[in-house]
Amino acid sequence: MPILEAFIFATVFCGFFGIIWKRNLMMKILAMDVMSTGVIAWYVWVAARDGLLAPIDTGGEAVDYADPVPQAVILTAIVIGFSIQALILVGAMKLSRDTPTLEIREIEKNNTP
């Protein structure tokens, strides 16, 4: 399990460093998606610490079930993250008409006073 946690944080960091180091807006957006995938995986990991089964009462013996609260929470976060990605991508699409390469420095130079 600790190795899994390490991989999850590695994903988050890969995403964050991508946001810093990639020069292209499109790549930055993808890096942000990688980071948010890492965060989602971290919630799933937190939920699965004590068990992996769905918490359904079948009347049988008690089983180790996964904690449904973080899973429910992250579902909301996934939807929000998805809609923000969509909005940012629409923005990038509009910007690409004047700056087809989507280089962040070019965009910034053209659009800041």
Added chain:
Amino acid sequence: MTAISIAWITLPFLVGFSIYLLPQLSRYLAVAVSLVSLGYGMQQVLRSSPVTLQLLDNFGVTLTIDSLSGFFILTNALVTLAVLLYCWAGDRPAFFFTQIILLHGSVNSAFICADFISLYVALEVIGIAAFLLITYPRSNRSIWVGLRYLFVSNTAMLFYLIGAAMVYQTHQSFAFTGLAQAPTEAQALIFVGLLTKGGVFVSGLWLPLTHSESETPVSAMLSGIGVKAGVFPLVRCALLAEEIDPLVRLFGVGAALLGVVYTVLEQDTKRMLAFSTVSQLGFVLAAPEVAGFYALTHGLVKSALFLIAGNLPSRNLKTLRLEPIATQVWLPLAVASFSISGFPLLSGFGAKVLTMKNLLPWQVVAMNLAAVGTAISFAKFVFLPHDTQAESKAKPGFWLAVGLLVAGLFVANGVYYEAYNPTNIIKPLATIALGWLAYGLVFRRVLVQPPRVLEEFEHLIGVMSLVAIALFWMVLA
């Protein structure tokens, strides 16, 4: 009370989407929503004991409504009302009013929630509504400014989410109260998110460009109330947990000083106001016990200033000094500038006295410096040449909106009338005199443009990681 609170919090969302179906009624519906909030906020300010609601079982949504939330809700209602009056006569479509009301509703919910996940949802909805308002003109610049804002705030909120999960791991609950005993990493990560979202200290350097390049009513809305949604949870956590309090105060002092340095030097009216927001948010955080009243005063004054600045003939202060502006526009501008500098008879005075009283000894010198800096910056507006003959192209809605906000400044003055004693009155007057003297002798002639390099997109993200590292060390210490 429970039913009223739930009805009040859901009303903006129901009305917001109905506006889109009933475009003819858009203005009336939007004003009705802000009036309901006004009444509700007023009632909460007067409340002595807080209400706590637990919705949907143990793991559901927790809400806490007390007089602190009341002040913030009242600010939100007044600012929204003023912005709606300002936009009344224009040809703005229903879409604009929908977004304003959704922003209003989500900011309200940020002011009453008591757990990290409800707060997360509220902050993200604020982000989306603000993005749509900023990018509404659909010019390339506005799209870039909005995109930059949404990108930075979403990245910060990802850190926040990791922190929230860590709080859950320790306490099996997302409640604010868990932050005190949560692991240090959790505190640091949650702070990164909230500081960035609230535009505090170096994490808030995204704010000047965003607020200065938006349209006038949008700037007023974002600067008057939008950023307070990020500041409010910091205040709430500082009041709930003693360990957090010094950290919040420290960031408050940092923000007040950083903002004021830029404000003093800036020659562009809207950028100056945006930097002043950074510094005033520092005042709000510097004394968490009395944050509510300061936030109310700042919300009123800053939205009034943004609306007025949008109706000046130029954004450049050098140009404004050449040609006199209309006296009837200068008058509210001067009143607002007096209030933000802390002049008696306006609520800025009471708020400043109250904040200064609740400072810890190590904060006093820095905050007084920031107060002098504020007086220097707003002397730029007070001493603008004006003329009764000069024409202004302001619309009737502008006068209604600014009238409401300025009247609010006079009325809110009554909240803390105990402030009126000789020592309390002399100190702000001396601060203002000192500020004006410094302005007349030195700063009027100084033409140093502060560098904008830190406001570049990549530096914003870089600064976020630096703040995260600094916070790790601070909470470990």
